[in-house]
């Protein structure tokens with residue numbers, strides 16, 4: 001049996017209920033993992049509210065770290081006793097122990113703790129594919145400017161550090177002066193409080209009127225329009241989230257008028273479609289974390305039974321960096 005968090009219908013944090021679930025043996029391509037820590041992500045809020053609908057009853061959570069207890073037929077990259085961590089579908093990581101697909105689960109290097117593993121897989125692999133694989137047609141060169149919204153959050157603080165390691169000048173936005181300071185301490189070249197400043201005007205000022213080559217935008221509805229005004233000609237608008245609500249429909253002709261812009265909507269699990277691509281991305285993340293160039297900031301810890309409060313705080317923009325649930 002496992003203590004687990006389930007929802008029976010979409011709704012507020014109060015829908016997150018603790019239940020006891022029977023856990024069986026892993027089938028072909030599956031493992032059973034006992035969690036030591038669980039990662040909290042904004043996508044968990046979309047799953048809970050129904051912005052991304054789930055069949056009911058549903059588990060929540062897509063990130064965790066622990067010890068592999070059993071492996072099913074055909075699983076060759078993991079064995080019982082291995083330390084492991086993952087970002088994976090389907091949702092269901094808010095639990096003590098689970099059976100799940102093995103494909104996205106990676107062996108965790110001994111030098112990386114379970115808590116760090118749980119705090120970094122979904123967010124760090126996202127920062128990896130954004131900065132390494134979601135590029136403008138001209139590519140990104142050392143010294144280039146990029147704009148990264150919500151830069152003091154989980155994905156954001158990793159991206160600030162990784163961008164600096166790549167030689168990029170990351171312009172951060174965040175919702176308070178304290179969050180802006182945090183982004184700067186973590187490698188952002190500039191930081192803009194988008195609740196008190198006109199971020200498009202500030203970006204133009206910082207870049208000498210040129211604009212940035214890429215905008216990485218996970219805020220969505222509230223930042224979309226102005227973000228397009230931050231791009232230089234042929235720049236890339238990389239949308240990857242909707243913390244403020246989904247981006248409304250737009251007319252493609254407007255992209256021409258603003259400088260022949262490119263738009264993409266990226267999602268992590270397209271990049272993790274194969275075991276080989278998942279492992280390559282994870283190896284890159286493990287290397288940059290072990291080198292010390294990217295530090296994983298676990299700024300909030302909640303017991304699994306306090307998951308409702310964790311969701312309230314994440315949605316109320318009270319968190320910074322990564323949040324984990326402890327067992």
Ligand SMILES: NC(=O)c1ccc[n+]([C@@H]2O[C@H](COP(=O)([O-])OP(=O)(O)OC[C@H]3O[C@@H](n4cnc5c(N)ncnc54)[C@H](OP(=O)(O)O)[C@@H]3O)[C@@H](O)[C@H]2O)c1
Pocket residue numbers: 040041042043122123126150151152153154155156173174175176179218219222240241242243244245266267268269314315316317318319320321
């Ligand atoms: N597509 C993908 O592959 C992928 C993968 C991972 C994450 N994501 C997206 O990336 C974003 C960051 O994820 P995360 O888990 O690291 O979360 P997070 O950044 O720690 O938290 C979300 C942040 O968004 C900002 N925000 C702006 N408007 C908001 C609003 N109306 N309500 C709540 N927050 C708002 C807040 O920062 P400020 O107070 O500074 O504004 C908040 O702290 C999320 O949108 C998530 O869905 C996408």
